[in-house]
Amino acid sequence: MIDTSKILYLIPARGGSKGVPNKNIKLLSGQPLIYYSIIEALKIADKKDICVSTDSVDIKRVVEEIGLEVPFLRPDEIASDTATTESVILHALDFYKKKGIDYEFVVLLQPTSPLRKVIHIKEALELMSEEVNLVISVKETDANPYYLLYQENEAGLLDKSKEGVFTRRQDCPVVYELNGAVYVIRTSKLLELGYQKLRMKKYLMPKRESIDIDDLIDFKIAEVLMEDEKK
Secondary structure, three states, X not given: OOOHHXXXXXXXXXXXXXXXXXXXXXXXXXXXHHHHXXXXXXXXXXXXXXXXXXXXXXXXXXXXXXXXXXXXXOOHHHOOOOOOHHHHHHHHHHHHHOOOOOOXXXXXXXXXXXXXXXXXXXXXXXXXXOOOOEEEEEEEOOOOOOOOOEXXXXXXXXXXXXXXXXXXXXXXXXXXXXXXXXXXXXXHXXXXXXXXXXXXXXEEOOOHHHOOOOOHHHHHHHHHHHHHHOO
């Protein structure tokens, strides 16, 4: 059983979104997008264990209006398009370590998953075991590579991206797609091995709650789904 007092809930929210300007604080169904991740985190964690990592003064202001302190502004070197999520996690862990706080786990909650609920966070946490370093949320992909996906070969012709002879999609092996909603990471193994070498286990989420906001079309879809919830 995970000691819940040893979990850092990290919400990464960079200010420089190119596809949708100020995406993380753009209004969705009347609230800033990041609001939905903060509210669900507050249902499972103390405020002191929730960290919004941002480089944006505007995002900081909105988060503090919601009622959560932003402990730092992310430095420029991990606020660019090329900055990795791993670097953001390590920066936050180092910030708290210097304050004498060592977290055993990080739960990463991307603000672009507004339909993820606290139950999904709890269920993902329950899947963490001694043999697992990373629990990662997924959905069953709509674009099965055994059936739908092709890549261009050197001759300019299309080859299947995954070999297999299937005449019906339902006969294909199940393939999972990361949905970005929940990551549960064992800190010691992240520091020892790096993110790419972590042993991972899937946490399967329904398609509806797996929406990941990337563009204005996703905003529209999410708004329709959220309004439907209210009926």
